[in-house]
Amino acid sequence: MTTTETTAGTARGTAAEAAGSAVSFDRVTKAYGDVVAVDGLSLDLYPGETVALLGPNGAGKSSTLDLLLGLRRPDSGTVSVFGTGPREAITAGRVGAMLQSGGLMDEVTVGELVRLACDLHPRPYRVQDVLAAAGIAQIADRRVNKLSGGQEQRVRFALATAGANDLIVLDEPTTGMDVTARQAFWATMREQADQGRAVLFATHYLEEADAIADRVLVLHRGRLLADGTAAEIKARAGARKVSFDLDELRADGAAAVEQRLRELPFLTALDLSGHTVRLQSTDADATVYALYGLGVHPRNLEVAGLGLEQAFVAITAAEEARSA
Numbered sequence: 163m164t165t166t167e168t169t170a171g172t173a174r175g176t177a178a179e180a181a182g183s184a185v186s187f188d189r190v191t192k193a194y195g196d197v198v199a200v201d202g203l204s205l206d207l208y209p210g211e212t213v214a215l216l217g218p219n220g221a222g223k224s225s226t227l228d229l230l231l232g233l234r235r236p237d238s239g240t241v242s243v244f245g246t247g248p249r250e251a252i253t254a255g256r257v258g259a260m261l262q263s264g265g266l267m268d269e270v271t272v273g274e275l276v277r278l279a280c281d282l283h284p285r286p287y288r289v290q291d292v293l294a295a296a297g298i299a300q301i302a303d304r305r306v307n308k309l310s311g312g313q314e315q316r317v318r319f320a321l322a323t324a325g326a327n328d329l330i331v332l333d334e335p336t337t338g339m340d341v342t343a344r345q346a347f348w349a350t351m352r353e354q355a356d357q358g359r360a361v362l363f364a365t366h367y368l369e370e371a372d373a374i375a376d377r378v379l380v381l382h383r384g385r386l387l388a389d390g391t392a393a394e395i396k397a398r399a400g401a402r403k404v405s406f407d408l409d410e411l412r413a414d415g416a417a418a419v420e421q422r423l424r425e426l427p428f429l430t431a432l433d434l435s436g437h438t439v440r441l442q443s444t445d446a447d448a449t450v451y452a453l454y455g456l457g458v459h460p461r462n463l464e465v466a467g468l469g470l471e472q473a474f475v476a477i478t479a480a481e482e483a484r485s486a
């Protein structure tokens with residue numbers, strides 16, 4: 163069975179929730195032939211939230227964003243954006259999007275393209291402000307087909323923020339950006355959220371989700387596997403990592419010691435590198451107790467919680483095992 167954990171007491175439980183949802187999916191399903199890309203998905207996003215959408219390849223992230231933007235229609239269920247259909251919300255200029263796919267018009271300059279986006283937006287910002295916010299003012303005269311990958315991403319970002327949107331949807335927005343561009347990008351997004359906008363981004367960079375998102379959604383096979391803050395998702399994974407050095411792995415009988423390590427209780431992963439042991443356990447106390455019971459002498463023992471990336475792997479692997 164798939165379980166979805168929701169949280170109480172986070173930002174959306176209070177003022178944001180009272181403001182009404184920015185996005186609401188109600189039992190939305192979308193299949194392509196036999197492939198069910200989105201499977202009965204229900205979720206609400208609220209103004210002022212920055213939400214990361216995570217999931218392994220093929221989990222349904224892009225399909226979810228397509229449904230949200232009205233680029234595809236659900237087979238069943240409803241998608242509403244600010245209480246209307248996605249297309250109405252987009253026509254009203256309430257939604258900005260930065261998608262992976264879709265080429266940019268390349269015979270024009272960066273400045274001309276951004277001006278066009280501003281001209282088309284019902285509530286546009288000034289072109290020079292949009293260029294500055296996206297960090298592309300200095301390349302405004304450059305032709306779009308002469309840009310590097312990271313610069314192209316910045317232009318896409320400018321197009322998504324050409325006007326006063328209430329919801330910004332980003333599909334893997336920082337792919338190809340260097341560290342400085344990423345930091346500037348997220349600082350701008352943070353400002354947008356602080357001004358009450360909802361920001362939803364799909365990403366494979368879990369450290370970004372951890373650092374940036376107020377809320378993390380984990381999709382798996384088109385279903386919501388987890389929904390909470392990064393801290394809650396990590397706690398949900400329930401595992402700890404344990405590391406230590408073991409001189410016995412350098413001595414005679416190392417193979418036997420290694421075998422006994424593999425048999426430790428509650429172990430979910432074991433990695434040996436020289437005499438350094440790194441393991442993951444769903445009950446670190448019990449595993450460490452059993453470790454000492456082996457009569458070995460671990461040094462430099464450390465027990466720590468999982469990072470979001472490891473938690474994500476643990477949660478999705480557990481679901482794979484359950485549904486296998």
Ligand SMILES: Nc1ncnc2c1ncn2[C@@H]1O[C@H](COP(=O)(O)OP(=O)(O)OP(=O)(O)O)[C@@H](O)[C@H]1O
Nearest residue numbers: 194197198199217218219220221222223224225226
């Ligand atoms: N146009 C399409 N026709 C047929 N199958 C599709 C189509 N688009 C997506 N799919 C399938 O639907 C499932 C979900 O795909 P989707 O692109 O939404 O996942 P994703 O989470 O965005 O993946 P990734 O991380 O690889 O971008 C996958 O199995 C994919 O192969």
